[in-house]
Amino acid sequence: MQTELSSTLGAEHAVFGFTPFPAVAAAISRAGGFGVLGAVRYGAADDLARDLDWMQEHTEGLPYGLDVVMPAKKVEGVTEADIEAMIPEAHRAYVEETLAAHGVPPLPEGEASGWRITGWLEQVARSQLDVAFDYPIKLLANALGSPPPDVVRRAHDHGVLVAALAGSPRHARHHQEAGIDVIVAQGYEAGGHTGEIATMVLTPEVVRAVDPLPVLAAGGIGTGEQVAAGLALGAQGVWLGSVWLTTEEAELHSPLLTRKLLAAGPGDTVRSRALTGKPARQLRTEWTDAWDDPTGPGPLPMPLQGLLVADALTRIQKYETEALLGTPVGQIVGQMNSTRSVQAVFDDLTRGFERAIDRINRIAGR
Ligand SMILES: Cc1cc2nc3c(=O)[nH]c(=O)nc-3n(C[C@H](O)[C@H](O)[C@H](O)COP(=O)(O)O)c2cc1C
Numbered sequence: 148m149q150t151e152l153s154s155t156l157g158a159e160h161a162v163f164g165f166t167p168f169p170a171v172a173a174a175i176s177r178a179g180g181f182g183v184l185g186a187v188r189y190g191a192a193d194d195l196a197r198d199l200d201w202m203q204e205h206t207e208g209l210p211y212g213l214d215v216v217m218p219a220k221k222v223e224g225v226t227e228a229d230i231e232a233m234i235p236e237a238h239r240a241y242v243e244e245t246l247a248a249h250g251v252p253p254l255p256e257g258e259a260s261g262w263r264i265t266g267w268l269e270q271v272a273r274s275q276l277d278v279a280f281d282y283p284i285k286l287l288a289n290a291l292g293s294p295p296p297d298v299v300r301r302a303h304d305h306g307v308l309v310a311a312l313a314g315s316p317r318h319a320r321h322h323q324e325a326g327i328d329v330i331v332a333q334g335y336e337a338g339g340h341t342g343e344i345a346t347m348v349l350t351p352e353v354v355r356a357v358d359p360l361p362v363l364a365a366g367g368i369g370t371g372e373q374v375a376a377g378l379a380l381g382a383q384g385v386w387l388g389s390v391w392l393t394t395e396e397a398e399l400h401s402p403l404l405t406r407k408l409l410a411a412g413p414g415d416t417v418r419s420r421a422l423t424g425k426p427a428r429q430l431r432t433e434w435t436d437a438w439d440d441p442t443g444p445g446p447l448p449m450p451l452q453g454l455l456v457a458d459a460l461t462r463i464q465k466y467e468t469e470a471l472l473g474t475p476v477g478q479i480v481g482q483m484n485s486t487r488s489v490q491a492v493f494d495d496l497t498r499g500f501e502r503a504i505d506r507i508n509r510i511a512g513r
Contacts, residue, residue, distance in 0.1 A: 192274040
C-alpha cells in the first residue's frame with residue numbers, strides 16, 4: 148500500500164492514523180503506517196514535549212506527524228477566562244439540570260476538569276508548535292482551516308510538510324492557495340468535525356480540484372477494502388481516526404466507553420454541535436440529544452460550547468454515566484467490534500486490501 152507520498156514521508160504503507168494517544172501514534176508508525184498525534188488536548192506545551200519525547204523513544208526512527216487545531220478565524224489575545232465570561236447563565240443551568248437528571252455528582256473539591264480545549268486558542272497552538280519543531284516531525288496537520296502563512300513558512304523551513312483537513316472542494320482549493328502540501332479530504336461519515344459531503348463523493352472531487360497536490364481520503368475507512376476504494380478514487384493515501392479508539396494501545400480509560408463503541412452500529416452516531424459548537428460526528432447519547440433538543444437552549448458557538456461542557460464531560464466520564472457517555476467517532480464504529488492491537492489492525496487492512504485488488508483484477512479479467 149505504497150504511494151509517492153508515503154515514500155516521500157518514509158512510511159511503508161500509505162495509511163495515516165490520527166489519534167490523541169501517543170502509544171497509538173507510535174504503534175501506527177511501527178506497524179508501517181504514518182502516526183499523527185493530535186495536540187488539541189494538550190494545554191501546557193511541557194506536556195506535549197513529554198509525550199513527544201516518549202514518541203521519539205518508541206518510533207524507532209520511523210516517521211510521524213503532529214495535528215494542531217488552529218482555527219481559521221483569529222482569536223489572538225483572548226484567554227480562557229475571557230471566553231468563560233461570555234457563557235450565558237441559562238446555558239450553565241441547563242448543563243447542571245441535564246447532569247442532575249442523570250444523577251451525575253460534582254467533581255470532588257479541588258479536582259479540575261481533565262478535558263480542556265485550550266489547544267483551540269491560537270496562542271496555545273503556537274506554543275505547541277514552538278515545541279513540535281524541536282522534534283523530527285515530518286508532517287504538520289491542521290484541523291480547522293489553513294494555518295496562518297508564517298506557520299506554513301516555518302514548517303517548510305524545518306522541512307515539514309503541511310496538511311489540512313477539507314470537507315469540500317472549495318475548502319481544498321483555499322488550502323492549495325495557502326501553500327498547503329497535502330489535503331485530507333474528510334467526508335461526512337468521519338468522526339470529529341465534518342462537513343456535509345460523503346467521502347465517496349468528496350475524494351474524487353478534491354483530487355480533481357487540487358491536482359497535482361496529493362490528497363488523503365478520510366471518513367468511513369476501517370477495512371482494507373475501504374483503503375483500496377480510497378486509493379481507487381485517486382487519493383495518495385488514507386487517513387483513519389475512529390478505528391484506533393478500540394485498539395489495545397488506546398488510552399480511553401473507560402471500559403464502559405470501550406464497550407459502548409464495540410456494541411455500536413453504523414447508525415449510532417450523530418453530527419452534533421454538542422461537543423464544540425461546530426458540527427462533529429460522535430456517538431449519539433442522551434447528552435447529544437439534550438443539546439439537539441429544540442426545546443433546550445441549544446449549543447453555543449465555538450469555542451464557548453467546548454468550555455461550557457468541559458467539566459460536565461469530565462464528570463460524565465469519571466462517574467461512567469452510561470446514558471450520557473460518548474466520544475467523537477465516525478460511522479465506521481459499526482465495524483469496530485473487537486479490541487485489536489494496532490499491528491492486528493494493519494494486518495487486517497493489508498489482507499482486506501489484497502482481497503479487494505484480487506476481486507477487481509478478476510472482474511477486469513487480469
Ligand atoms: C476521537 C476523535 C478525535 C478527533 N480529533 C481531531 C483533531 O483534534 N484534529 C483533527 O484534525 N481531526 C480530528 N479528528 C478527525 C480525524 O483526524 C479524522 O479525519 C477522522 O477520524 C477520519 O474519519 P474516521 O473517523 O471515519 O476514520 C478526530 C477524530 C476522532 C474519532
